[in-house]
Amino acid sequence: MPIFSQASNAQLATCDPRLQELLREAIKHIDFKVLEGHRNKADQDAAFARGASKLPWPKGKHNRLPSRAVDIAPVFYNSGTKIDWKDVPAFARLMGYTERIADERAIQVRLGMDWDMDFRTAGHDPGENFLDAPHLEIVDT
Numbered sequence: 345m346p347i348f349s350q351a352s353n354a355q356l357a358t359c360d361p362r363l364q365e366l367l368r369e370a371i372k373h374i375d376f377k378v379l380e381g382h383r384n385k386a387d388q389d390a391a392f393a394r395g396a397s398k399l400p401w402p403k404g405k406h407n408r409l410p411s412r413a414v415d416i417a418p419v420f421y422n423s424g425t426k427i428d429w430k431d432v433p434a435f436a437r438l439m440g441y442t443e444r445i446a447d448e449r450a451i452q453v454r455l456g457m458d459w460d461m462d463f464r465t466a467g468h469d470p471g472e473n474f475l476d477a478p479h480l481e482i483v484d485t
Contacts (some may be wrong), residue, residue, distance in 0.1 A: 345350050345372055345421045346371050346372070346374070346375035346376075346419075346449075347371065348371055348378065349377070351377075351378075351401060352378035353378075355378040355379065355380055355381045355414070356368075356378045356414070357381070358381035358382035358409065358410060358411050358468065359381040359382070359410055359412075359414050360410045360411060360412050360416050360482055361410070362449075362451045362482055363381075363411070363413075363480070364410075365416050365449065365451070366445055366446050366449065366453070367390050367414065367416065367442070367444060368453055369449075370441060370442050370445055372460045373441065374418075374420070374441050375419040376416050376417060376418050376419055376438055377419055377427070378414060378415075378416055379414075379415040379417055379478055380406065380414070380415045381406070381410075381411040381413075382406060382407070382408070382409050382410070382411040383401075383404065383406040383407055383411070384404070385401045385407075388400070388401040388402070388404055388406065388407055389401055391404075393408075393457060393466070396476070397476075398474055402449065404483045405482070408418060408438065410468055411479035412482040413479060413480065413482070414479075414480050414481075415439065415476075415478035415479055415480075416429070416442070416480060417478050417479055418434045418435065418437070419420055420434075424479045429477075432457075432465075432475070432476060432477055434464070435477035436457060436477075439457055439477075439480065442480060443455065451482065452482070452483040453481065453482060453483060454481050454482075454483050455479065455480055456474075456475070456476025456477060456478065456479025456480070456481075457475060457476070457477055457479075458472070458473065459460050459472050460472060461483075467477075470484065
């Protein structure tokens, strides 16, 4: 059974308890890394500057504490555990798995692959043009 690394656990600890619950269940079935939970001002400013975020500090869900957003990535041991950023289908499979677990637990989530939640992937949906494959966030009601 896969387990989180210390680095993944440290990032996950900065997240909303619902995200922690969701991802702790998902890791039992599929291997992935937790890349980032909470972002401080410097990290958010850097993400915004490089185009990895569309929102400036403090408007992003990563900027809350606990964070209402998390970035995760599939682990590929045959590639030395490096992230294959171009393997969008692998990210989609991971996100689909987490989305199913969220649904089972009545946790509403939004994916950075489908911002308007219409089941069409950003880049293939005329209304969406920002693909953030690692991103998963809580939809606050």
